[in-house]
Amino acid sequence: MINRRQLIGASATLVASGAWAQTSNTGLPESAVKADAATEVPPLPHAGREYNPVVTLNGWSLPFRMRGNVKEFHLVAEPVERQIAEDTTAYLWGYNGQSTGPTIEAVEGDRVRIFVTNRLPEHTSVHWHGMILPSGMDGVGGLSHKAIPPGKTYVYEFDLVKSGTFMYHSHADEMVQMAMGMMGLFIVHPKDPTFMPVDRDFAFLLNSFDIDPGSHMPRVMEMTDFNLWCWNSRIFPDIDPLVVRQGDRVRVRVGNLTMTNHPIHMHGYDFQVTCTDGGWVPETARWPEVSIDIPVGAMRAYEFDAVHPGDWAIHCHKSHHTMNAMGHDVPTFIGADKTALTGMIRRHQPEYMPMGTAGMADMGEMAMELPDNTTPMMAGWGPHGPLEMGGMFSVVKVRADVAPGDYADPGWYDNPPGTEAYEWTGDMPDAAQNDSAQTILTPQPRPASGD
Numbered sequence: 014m015i016n017r018r019q020l021i022g023a024s025a026t027l028v029a030s031g032a033w034a035q036t037s038n039t040g041l042p043e044s045a046v047k048a049d050a051a052t053e054v055p056p057l058p059h060a061g062r063e064y065n066p067v068v069t070l071n072g073w074s075l076p077f078r079m080r081g082n083v084k085e086f087h088l089v090a091e092p093v094e095r096q097i098a099e100d101t102t103a104y105l106w107g108y109n110g111q112s113t114g115p116t117i118e119a120v121e122g123d124r125v126r127i128f129v130t131n132r133l134p135e136h137t138s139v140h141w142h143g144m145i146l147p148s149g150m151d152g153v154g155g156l157s158h159k160a161i162p163p164g165k166t167y168v169y170e171f172d173l174v175k176s177g178t179f180m181y182h183s184h185a186d187e188m189v190q191m192a193m194g195m196m197g198l199f200i201v202h203p204k205d206p207t208f209m210p211v212d213r214d215f216a217f218l219l220n221s222f223d224i225d226p227g228s229h230m231p232r233v234m235e236m237t238d239f240n241l242w243c244w245n246s247r248i249f250p251d252i253d254p255l256v257v258r259q260g261d262r263v264r265v266r267v268g269n270l271t272m273t274n275h276p277i278h279m280h281g282y283d284f285q286v287t288c289t290d291g292g293w294v295p296e297t298a299r300w301p302e303v304s305i306d307i308p309v310g311a312m313r314a315y316e317f318d319a320v321h322p323g324d325w326a327i328h329c330h331k332s333h334h335t336m337n338a339m340g341h342d343v344p345t346f347i348g349a350d351k352t353a354l355t356g357m358i359r360r361h362q363p364e365y366m367p368m369g370t371a372g373m374a375d376m377g378e379m380a381m382e383l384p385d386n387t388t389p390m391m392a393g394w395g396p397h398g399p400l401e402m403g404g405m406f407s408v409v410k411v412r413a414d415v416a417p418g419d420y421a422d423p424g425w426y427d428n429p430p431g432t433e434a435y436e437w438t439g440d441m442p443d444a445a446q447n448d449s450a451q452t453i454l455t456p457q458p459r460p461a462s463g464d
């Protein structure tokens with residue numbers, strides 16, 4: 014049913030976009046549209062105050078225009094087709110051709126005017142999460158203002174009174190519209206460009222869908238048992254890497270619009286939370302971490318100096334969230350001898366493969382037959398074999414030879430000689446007998462205690 018309504022919505026979109034083009038002299042800004050899920054590094058701002066744009070993983074930043082002193086944006090709420098992975102397309106609701114929607118970027122002190130056109134088959138509204146603004150601009154349908162009917166354009170206008178890491182999302186028929194993907198990032202850069210500067214500033218939203226293998230439409234009534242754990246409506250192995258030049262100061266901004274918490278863990282570094290959706294964290298209030306729990310409906314930004322070259326995993330630490338679509342009611346067969354049973358089944362179904370008697374790693378290597386439009390549960394190949402990951406997983410690639418502003422995938426890291434785990438053959442190689450290895454093995458004397 015909903016499919017049919019979506020198709021009607023999509024064909025209405027084509028008509029409407031032609032109409033907008035002819036009426037652009039009425040003052041409505043062009044509504045930029047993006048057709049694919051590639052990471053688009055935004056250009057430096059062409060007008061208004063200076064800022065260093067964020068890089069939205071598998072996303073983009075919404076263009077703006079200046080009208081007097083006001084920064085104008087045009088969001089279009091509409092049905093979209095999103096490539097969640099190369100082999101998985103979802104029929105979602107989003108903004109300007111994509112879910113998640115484009116990142117809105119502006120500067121503290123800016124006045125923004127955001128036109129929101131509704132091309133959905135039902136009413137909608139947009140809430141500006143974390144913003145300090147007039148009550149009537151807060152975007153709660155029915156509370157702040159009348160929800161935007163299908164076919165209508167509403168205008169939100171307010172001053173950005175503080176910088177920080179924010180998001181926007183639907184706040185009308187919210188359960189359905191959030192489950193369908195109606196969300197995006199809203200970054201407000203500091204007015205003072207010397208405040209907390211970084212060289213690379215990454216941003217993504219944690220979101221989740223329940224889409225049956227072989228189908229395209231999320232089940233909007235699901236509360237807990239989601240099967241696609243996404244960053245910006247994208248899953249591993251098709252989430253882009255975070256490419257970093259060695260020595261850069263790096264910020265990673267993460268917002269959670271799923272219905273559970275996600276401990277985001279980054280390998281190879283310790284770091285500090287410097288910003289939440291409430292504002293910047295004072296230096297005296299920060300502490301070191303290697304995993305940050307991102308609560309539901311919250312944002313965290315953390316920073317580090319990228320001094321350690323390598324390929325460093327970054328992922329949610331809930332192990333089911335680094336898997337793609339899978340059943341959870343599968344019994345455990347580890348240690349079970351299924352030889353006799355396999356023989357019996359193969360008499361009727363010769364291609365039957367017994368699975369899971371030694372673990373599930375074979376899932377990452379075997380080419381199992383999957384329904385169309387389905388990404389394997391465990392996927393991705395690294396330089397040394399299968400990664401056996403999915404969902405909320407990517408790689409931070411820190412390299413000395415990356416140019417400033419270059420985010421192209423540099424390929425896999427070559428571990429320098431003597432720095433890669435190796436097979437024990439009974440002889441210690443010379444490298445492991447050197448002084449530094451001995452120092453690590455020698456227990457340090459306890460400091461004398463005072464009592």
Ligand SMILES: [Cu+2]
Pocket residue numbers: 242274275276329330331334405
């Ligand atoms: Cu998670």
